[in-house]
Amino acid sequence: MAVRDALPAPLPTSGLSVIARRIARLPFAVSLATLWLALMVVVALGADLLLPYSITAFDLKARLSPPLFFGGTFAHPLGTDELGRDVLSRLIMSIRMSLLIALFGTLIAATLGTLLGILAAHFRRFVETLILMAIDFQASMPFMIIALSVLAFFGNSLPLFIGLMGFHSWERYARITRGLTLAANEQGYASAVRQLGAGPGRIYGRHVLPNIASTLIVSMTLTFPEIILLESGLSFLGLGVQPPLTSLGNMVGYGREYITRAPWIMLAPATVIVLTTLSISLLGDWVRDKLDPTLR
Amino acid sequence: MSMTLLEATGLRRHYQVRAGRGPFGAKAVLRAVDGVSLSLKPGRTLGLVGESGCGKSTTGKLVLGFIPPTAGTVRYRGTDMPPAGTPAWRALRPRMQMVYQDPLGALDRRLPVGVQIMEPLAIHGAKSPAEQRDRAAGVMAAVGLQMHQFDRYPHELSGGQRQRVVLARALMTEPDLLVCDEPISALDVSIQAQVVNLLLDLQDQMGIAYLFISHDLKVVRQVSHEVAVMYLGRIVEQGEAEDLFARPLHPYTRALVSAIPVLGPRRERLLLQGDPPNPVDVPSGCSFHTRCPFATAACRAETPALRTLPDGRQVACHRVEEPALQVAA
Amino acid sequence: MLLFTASRALRAALTILFVMTFAFVVLRLSGDPALLIMSVDAPPEAIKAFREAWGLERPIWEQYLSYIGHAFTGDFGKSMRDGRPAIDLVMERVPATLAITLPALALKVGLGIPAGVYAALHRNSFADRMTMAVSVAGFTMPSFVLALLLVLLFSVNLGWLPASGADSPTYAILPIITLGASGAAIMARFTRSAMLEVLGQPYIRAASAKGVEWRRVISHHALPNAAIPTVTIIGFMIGSLVAGAVVVESVFAWPGIGRLLVSAVANRDLAVVQAILMVIATWMVLANFTVDMAYGWLDPRVRGTAAAH
Ligand SMILES: Nc1ncnc2c1ncn2[C@@H]1O[C@H](COP(=O)(O)OP(=O)(O)OP(=O)(O)O)[C@@H](O)[C@H]1O
Ligand SMILES: [Mg+2]
Numbered sequence: 001m002a003v004r005d006a007l008p009a010p011l012p013t014s015g016l017s018v019i020a021r022r023i024a025r026l027p028f029a030v031s032l033a034t035l036w037l038a039l040m041v042v043v044a045l046g047a048d049l050l051l052p053y054s055i056t057a058f059d060l061k062a063r064l065s066p067p068l069f070f071g072g073t074f075a076h077p078l079g080t081d082e083l084g085r086d087v088l089s090r091l092i093m094s095i096r097m098s099l100l101i102a103l104f105g106t107l108i109a110a111t112l113g114t115l116l117g118i119l120a121a122h123f124r125r126f127v128e129t130l131i132l133m134a135i136d137f138q139a140s141m142p143f144m145i146i147a148l149s150v151l152a153f154f155g156n157s158l159p160l161f162i163g164l165m166g167f168h169s170w171e172r173y174a175r176i177t178r179g180l181t182l183a184a185n186e187q188g189y190a191s192a193v194r195q196l197g198a199g200p201g202r203i204y205g206r207h208v209l210p211n212i213a214s215t216l217i218v219s220m221t222l223t224f225p226e227i228i229l230l231e232s233g234l235s236f237l238g239l240g241v242q243p244p245l246t247s248l249g250n251m252v253g254y255g256r257e258y259i260t261r262a263p264w265i266m267l268a269p270a271t272v273i274v275l276t277t278l279s280i281s282l283l284g285d286w287v288r289d290k291l292d293p294t295l296r
Numbered sequence: 297m298s299m300t301l302l303e304a305t306g307l308r309r310h311y312q313v314r315a316g317r318g319p320f321g322a323k324a325v326l327r328a329v330d331g332v333s334l335s336l337k338p339g340r341t342l343g344l345v346g347e348s349g350c351g352k353s354t355t356g357k358l359v360l361g362f363i364p365p366t367a368g369t370v371r372y373r374g375t376d377m378p379p380a381g382t383p384a385w386r387a388l389r390p391r392m393q394m395v396y397q398d399p400l401g402a403l404d405r406r407l408p409v410g411v412q413i414m415e416p417l418a419i420h421g422a423k424s425p426a427e428q429r430d431r432a433a434g435v436m437a438a439v440g441l442q443m444h445q446f447d448r449y450p451h452e453l454s455g456g457q458r459q460r461v462v463l464a465r466a467l468m469t470e471p472d473l474l475v476c477d478e479p480i481s482a483l484d485v486s487i488q489a490q491v492v493n494l495l496l497d498l499q500d501q502m503g504i505a506y507l508f509i510s511h512d513l514k515v516v517r518q519v520s521h522e523v524a525v526m527y528l529g530r531i532v533e534q535g536e537a538e539d540l541f542a543r544p545l546h547p548y549t550r551a552l553v554s555a556i557p558v559l560g561p562r563r564e565r566l567l568l569q570g571d572p573p574n575p576v577d578v579p580s581g582c583s584f585h586t587r588c589p590f591a592t593a594a595c596r597a598e599t600p601a602l603r604t605l606p607d608g609r610q611v612a613c614h615r616v617e618e619p620a621l622q623v624a625a
Numbered sequence: 626m627l628l629f630t631a632s633r634a635l636r637a638a639l640t641i642l643f644v645m646t647f648a649f650v651v652l653r654l655s656g657d658p659a660l661l662i663m664s665v666d667a668p669p670e671a672i673k674a675f676r677e678a679w680g681l682e683r684p685i686w687e688q689y690l691s692y693i694g695h696a697f698t699g700d701f702g703k704s705m706r707d708g709r710p711a712i713d714l715v716m717e718r719v720p721a722t723l724a725i726t727l728p729a730l731a732l733k734v735g736l737g738i739p740a741g742v743y744a745a746l747h748r749n750s751f752a753d754r755m756t757m758a759v760s761v762a763g764f765t766m767p768s769f770v771l772a773l774l775l776v777l778l779f780s781v782n783l784g785w786l787p788a789s790g791a792d793s794p795t796y797a798i799l800p801i802i803t804l805g806a807s808g809a810a811i812m813a814r815f816t817r818s819a820m821l822e823v824l825g826q827p828y829i830r831a832a833s834a835k836g837v838e839w840r841r842v843i844s845h846h847a848l849p850n851a852a853i854p855t856v857t858i859i860g861f862m863i864g865s866l867v868a869g870a871v872v873v874e875s876v877f878a879w880p881g882i883g884r885l886l887v888s889a890v891a892n893r894d895l896a897v898v899q900a901i902l903m904v905i906a907t908w909m910v911l912a913n914f915t916v917d918m919a920y921g922w923l924d925p926r927v928r929g930t931a932a933a934h
Binding site: 133141149152225233238239249256260263266270273278 | 887889894913
């Protein structure tokens with residue numbers, strides 16, 4: 001009930017002025033977080049245009065050149081690595097890769113979990129028991145360990161890796177969806193529609209899902225940074241994204257080798273990871289407080 | 297010829313409940329509905345009254361086939377009710393609808409009420425969007441809603457308006473049976489009268505049959521042709537409405553009727569002793585004997601059947617024919 | 626209480642069975658287990674022997690049963706790297722992992738709980754805000770970043786502590802701090818909200834309104850009640866000790882289970898991966914079981930009702 005209470009009525013008037021006014025009312029930290037995330041999205045979308053150098057272009061004359069303001073030049077604002085590759089260019093590609101993986105992972109997890117949650121609530125009995133057991137299993141093992149064993153058994157490839165990230169925290173969505181769907185089915189609008197003779201497609205697609213969407217979206221703000229952290233952790237260990245592709249975790253892992261001579265190689269992606277996850281968490285917390293009193 | 301629209305025979309609905317604690321706690325059976333038979337003719341209203349928890353809502357759901365009965369049958373126009381959720385069951389929905397106690401809970405807050413009013417037609421197909429809208433406009437006018445409320449959201453309407461929306465939605469497919477489960481108890485007293493009058497008008501115009509569930513006996517008396525009184529999952533008395541209220545025979549009915557506030561000189565009042573028994577642990581014999589001022593040893597031992605008296609009244613009481621218990625009508 | 630214990634024990638056993646089944650299914654899905662476990666260039670006779678030993682020619686459910694049987698006796702096959710039984714390789718790494726994770730746990734609890742309680746008792750004070758800010762950082766900073774920052778500071782710049790290896794106890798300091806710091810942040814945040822929740826309860830307000838001394842209200846009423854949810858998170862931390870150490874052990878080249886797991890995954894040394902999976906699962910399950918027991922002991926209400934769920 002509370003979830004539905006919290007649903008905002010459609011924006012009374014839209015237009016840029018309203019949006020601008022809303023942004024002006026944001027807390028300072030949240031505005032900063034929003035700005036940072038906007039920058040990340042722009043970088044991820046416009047990576048090809050923004051890229052100063054190819055990520056594999058060697059500049060052997062400028063190997064391990066330091067960033068701007070630390071004795072570096074405008075040619076390589078964030079410095080270069082051991083092979084003279086531009087850190088900024090690699091960073092841009094890494095941001096795109098990490099955000100894409102996190103995005104797909106989150107979408108897969110949300111879709112899978114929501115689907116299973118609805119199935120459990122719809123069929124009850126055997127199906128529900130089975131899904132609940134899977135949820136319990138997933139929740140009882142740290143996902144890092146599950147992920148590592150799957151990678152060991154199946155080897156690594158990008159599609160597999162993204163799919164694997166999509167298994168992270170599907171159980172959260174399954175739990176939430178099952179709970180809310182059961183509640184809706186027990187009494188209220190969903191059972192009313194069923195009693196009008198509607199089939200499952202209409203009940204779940206047109207009524208239940210739109211009603212629980214806000215809660216699910218809020219959960220995505222939790223999953224997204226978690227997947228960034230998981231992906232970068234695995235990539236850092238060399239078990240995630242494989243060269244020649246690069247992600248933020250890869251860069252940190254690579255930069256670790258040069259931590260004494262060229263710490264910027266590792267610090268640049270590390271900063272991006274921390275700022276991005278921090279921003280999403282801040283923004284997510286804020287959205288959660290605004291939207292969904294039940295999760296507080 | 298007044299053919300029977302709906303015929304329920306020997307309906308039972310039992311729930312397994314846990315009486316003890318823990319997974320191995322004792323199981324018990326809750327007889328929410330325990331042998332209810334009723335029948336309804338087109339354009340007529342059967343009122344169903346009784347204390348909270350006596351099984352009125354469960355009976356309503358059984359009658360519409362929302363939940364399967366533990367035993368007994370429901371027949372609509374002579375054919376058995378198909379199991380809930382099957383295509384046959386869904387195809388019957390346009391013919392019979394439910395009106396809920398809590399209209400806000402029965403509406404999707406995310407959709408404009410107009411869309412929801414049209415939904416039965418969208419579900420059961422066959423009509424173009426323009427026709428759906430025309431029909432909705434007609435029904436909305438019939439229930440006293442204005443077209444400018446078409447695009448409103450449920451929370452933007454008053455309680456009475458929402459109940460009209462639920463009614464409008466139920467009427468879209470021109471059903472011939474409405475189960476109204478306490479349709480007015482969530483409304484303000486002033487609006488209650490409006491909705492009751494609306495229901496009566498609709499019955500006049502469209503010939504809908506109502507199963508009208510309520511514990512407000514004054515309203516039941518006003519809308520019903522016939523009234524059935526339930527106690528702990530059974531019908532204990534049933535008869536023609538005016539007659540039943542004027543001359544209640546079962547001690548439980550008498551207690552209920554005497555509790556109706558009336559203007560003028562106070563009548564003899566029959567007070568119920570104690571609370572209704574635990575529905576899991578129904579008393580032996582006549583289940584009312586624990587609270588009945590006239591109970592005898594026989595009442596404790598033997599369950600009275602629902603009998604039809606010469607005047608057509610049906611009563612389940614051993615002592616109903618004893619002159620000592622007759623009250624002046 | 627006996628019933629409660631029994632139902633929890635049953636659940637624990639079921640989870641382990643589930644993990645085994647998971648490993649079995651994943652192994653079957655990924656190809657011919659004989660080739661995967663024995664490595665491709667193993668001599669054909671050896672592969673044949675392996676197939677017979679594991680019953681790979683028999684029907685699948687028999688294979689499953691025999692797999693479970695082997696797993697229960699700790700037989701996961703031999704490491705393809707050095708040919709020793711996988712379980713031995715894993716067990717000899719356990720002490721090293723415990724040597725950093727247990728002190729880290731002490732750090733989490735010893736730092737996190739007092740900080741959380743203090744923050745809750747001085748809500749909205751500067752100390753509270755600082756604790757919360759640090760704890761947010763603890764949530765969002767990946768452990769490998771923290772580890773590298775510590776290395777940068779203490780090893781590279783200050784030269785106080787060694788950056789990697791396990792030659793003397795000083796080598797354990799940075800891994801312990803890395804593991805402990807983020808856990809302490811989580812612990813502090815959790816304790817704070819548990820405490821705030823309890824402090825808002827009517828019985829606390831009633832006790833202080835009755836004139837019970839505030840210190841006594843805190844120590845006799847608030848703390849014991851806030852301990853209940855806190856125990857859950859401690860249990861979860863104990864359960865995920867090993868899992869959390871995977872990254873940190875790798876960064877610091879600490880010879881524990883986590884590092885073994887990473888290299889086993891990189892080399893696709895499946896016997897070792899399976900053995901580690903089982904060891905971690907067993908550990909998790911035991912930790913959860915212990916927490917459940919502690920829970921029942923701390924909160925008498927649970928004993929009767931939890932079993933009913
Ligand atoms: N799904 C269920 N599981 C177990 N018991 C149930 C279930 N549904 C109803 N009951 C029980 O069946 C009995 C009858 O319930 P019902 O809702 O029909 O009562 P009612 O007469 O409509 O009461 P009210 O006037 O309060 O609406 C109650 O004791 C109720 O607790
Ligand atoms: Mg009811």
